[in-house]
Amino acid sequence: MDNVHLVSGQAHERSHSDRAAVADSLVVPPLRRRRRAHPWHVLLAPAFGLVLLAIWTLVARSGLYASFIVPSPASVAERWWGLASSGALARHTAVTLREVLTGLLVGVWTAFWLGYLIARSRPVAYMLTPYLVALQAVPIVAIAPLLIIWFGADVTSKVIICALIVFFPMLVNTVIGMRSIPPELRDLMRALEATPLQTFWHLELPAALPIVIGGLKVSATLSVIGAVVGEFVSASAGLGYLINFGRGTYDTPLVIAAVFTLTALALILYGLAAWLERILLGWQRVNEHP
Amino acid sequence: MISTAILAAEHITHIYRAPEGDVPALDDVSFRLARESFTCLVGPSGCGKSTLLRIMAGLLTPTSGRVLLDGQPLTRAQRRVGIVFQKANLMPWRTVAGNLSLPLELAGLPPAERLERTRAMLELTGLEGFAGTYPAALSGGMAQRVAIGRALIHDPEVLLLDEPFGSLDALTREQMSEELLRIWAHHRKTVLMVTHSISEAVLLADRVLVMGPRPARLVADVPIPLQRPRSLELLHQPDFVALTERVRRAIRLA
Numbered sequence: 001m002d003n004v005h006l007v008s009g010q011a012h013e014r015s016h017s018d019r020a021a022v023a024d025s026l027v028v029p030p031l032r033r034r035r036r037a038h039p040w041h042v043l044l045a046p047a048f049g050l051v052l053l054a055i056w057t058l059v060a061r062s063g064l065y066a067s068f069i070v071p072s073p074a075s076v077a078e079r080w081w082g083l084a085s086s087g088a089l090a091r092h093t094a095v096t097l098r099e100v101l102t103g104l105l106v107g108v109w110t111a112f113w114l115g116y117l118i119a120r121s122r123p124v125a126y127m128l129t130p131y132l133v134a135l136q137a138v139p140i141v142a143i144a145p146l147l148i149i150w151f152g153a154d155v156t157s158k159v160i161i162c163a164l165i166v167f168f169p170m171l172v173n174t175v176i177g178m179r180s181i182p183p184e185l186r187d188l189m190r191a192l193e194a195t196p197l198q199t200f201w202h203l204e205l206p207a208a209l210p211i212v213i214g215g216l217k218v219s220a221t222l223s224v225i226g227a228v229v230g231e232f233v234s235a236s237a238g239l240g241y242l243i244n245f246g247r248g249t250y251d252t253p254l255v256i257a258a259v260f261t262l263t264a265l266a267l268i269l270y271g272l273a274a275w276l277e278r279i280l281l282g283w284q285r286v287n288e289h290p
Numbered sequence: 291m292i293s294t295a296i297l298a299a300e301h302i303t304h305i306y307r308a309p310e311g312d313v314p315a316l317d318d319v320s321f322r323l324a325r326e327s328f329t330c331l332v333g334p335s336g337c338g339k340s341t342l343l344r345i346m347a348g349l350l351t352p353t354s355g356r357v358l359l360d361g362q363p364l365t366r367a368q369r370r371v372g373i374v375f376q377k378a379n380l381m382p383w384r385t386v387a388g389n390l391s392l393p394l395e396l397a398g399l400p401p402a403e404r405l406e407r408t409r410a411m412l413e414l415t416g417l418e419g420f421a422g423t424y425p426a427a428l429s430g431g432m433a434q435r436v437a438i439g440r441a442l443i444h445d446p447e448v449l450l451l452d453e454p455f456g457s458l459d460a461l462t463r464e465q466m467s468e469e470l471l472r473i474w475a476h477h478r479k480t481v482l483m484v485t486h487s488i489s490e491a492v493l494l495a496d497r498v499l500v501m502g503p504r505p506a507r508l509v510a511d512v513p514i515p516l517q518r519p520r521s522l523e524l525l526h527q528p529d530f531v532a533l534t535e536r537v538r539r540a541i542r543l544a
Contacts (some may be wrong), residue, residue, distance in 0.1 A: 050474070184377060193369045194396050207383075
């Protein structure tokens with residue numbers, strides 16, 4: 001996945017296998033040749049969605065597939081609404097959300113400080129890098145059962161799985177962000193006799209923030225995967241559990257309804273990270289229009 | 291003379307250690323800067339001028355020799371020495387006013403005083419209308435004005451300038467020299483400025499130190515007895531031209 005040398009660590013590109021950034025770059029052309037968007041451009045995405053929905057409906061109604069293989073959109077919507085009105089959906093979503101948010105927080109927090117340490121200390125970088133890369137190379141899905149054995153089938157194991165998945169992009173971005181700080185600005189802080197805390201607060205954190213938040217955006221979407229992986233292995237509640245349950249009982253509408261809910265959850269988290277970016281990095285947007 | 295010196299270099303030698311072999315940068319450089327004097331350091335590019343300035347700022351420890359600030363050995367960077375780099379080196383996430391007030395924030399001044407001093411500095415540097423502007427929207431000359439203001443705002447005794455106008459176009463550069471003269475008249479500091487422009491050095495300085503090629507040593511110390519206040523008009527006068535010729539010759543002979 002992320003093949004970045006934490007030790008030699010030149011800050012090459014801002015984004016790397018960063019799905020979020022890829023999504024951004026698809027919409028915003030890299031060379032800002034600003035063509036004014038026509039008002040109807042905003043209707044293109046919803047219109048395309050309707051087309052996809054129509055195709056789905058046609059396939060479901062064609063009679064080629066049994067309804068438990070390809071249920072109609074209407075039956076999925078009905079199932080979703082049923083879950084929502086009974087309160088079951090909210091309950092399961094709450095379970096997953098709690099795992100996701102705790103895992104995200106733990107993973108991001110640990111990765112940030114570890115990344116900071118690696119960026120600041122060469123011995124630490126040399127000592128930890130091989131293990132961190134090895135950790136990243138381990139398929140999380142494969143060690144999820146192990147984690148469940150060790151930490152039990154309740155929230156803790158899911159939080160850990162989630163934190164592990166979130167960890168690496170955040171770590172890599174923190175290291176790159178911290179290493180991208182111009183040495184001249186460090187000289188300036190030294191010349192002004194800034195304390196280590198002042199240097200962190202007034203230079204390191206704001207200078208690295210654009211890249212760190214890039215990592216947070218990737219991590220936010222990955223965190224949902226982490227929780228679901230954990231729930232797939234063993235759980236008694238959560239959206240991943242619903243999917244597993246639906247599959248076992250051939251309740252395909254339930255599976256699809258849960259998948260859509262998960263997608264919405266991931267999108268909301270990504271949106272929150274993007275919102276945070278707008279708030280904290282307002283100065284970047286100012287710079288785009290001199 | 292000795293008692294009025296505020297910053298002194300004593301037998302400074304610096305060697306950059308590299309795997310391919312050692313690179314000598316400075317060879318036994320000594321000089322003293324009189325209080326409130328303006329000294330320019332000229333020399334061929336890559337001769338170690340910037341290295342010397344970093345050493346004088348306490349940002350780099352010389353291989354041997356020492357720097358004295360007010361008679362005390364300088365072992366680390368100090369607030370009493372302000373520094374302006376070749377690039378403006380502003381923080382892109384801070385506005386012009388925010389960049390100016392950074393040294394005051396780090397020194398822990400109360401907000402009211404920070405505001406007051408920042409306003410005064412905006413005025414002095416001619417940046418009144420740009421307090422809320424971000425650096426990316428500034429021209430090179432304006433950015434460098436902010437950098438100079440930032441170096442002056444906490445009132446350091448010594449100001450070190452490392453080719454501050456090196457990246458500016460010729461026209462802006464002349465304007466900025468004049469601007470610097472005006473600001474210096476308001477804030478008399480001991481200034482040491484590295485430049486590769488001989489006319490800039492003669493226009494600004496009381497004294498021009500000439501460095502030879504690598505490993506650099508001081509080859510000439512040219513006093514500039516031109517009357518102050520000075521302006522760009524000086525550039526065409528015979529005694530100014532004669533002084534630039536003297537400096538030029540010293541560089542060529544080095």
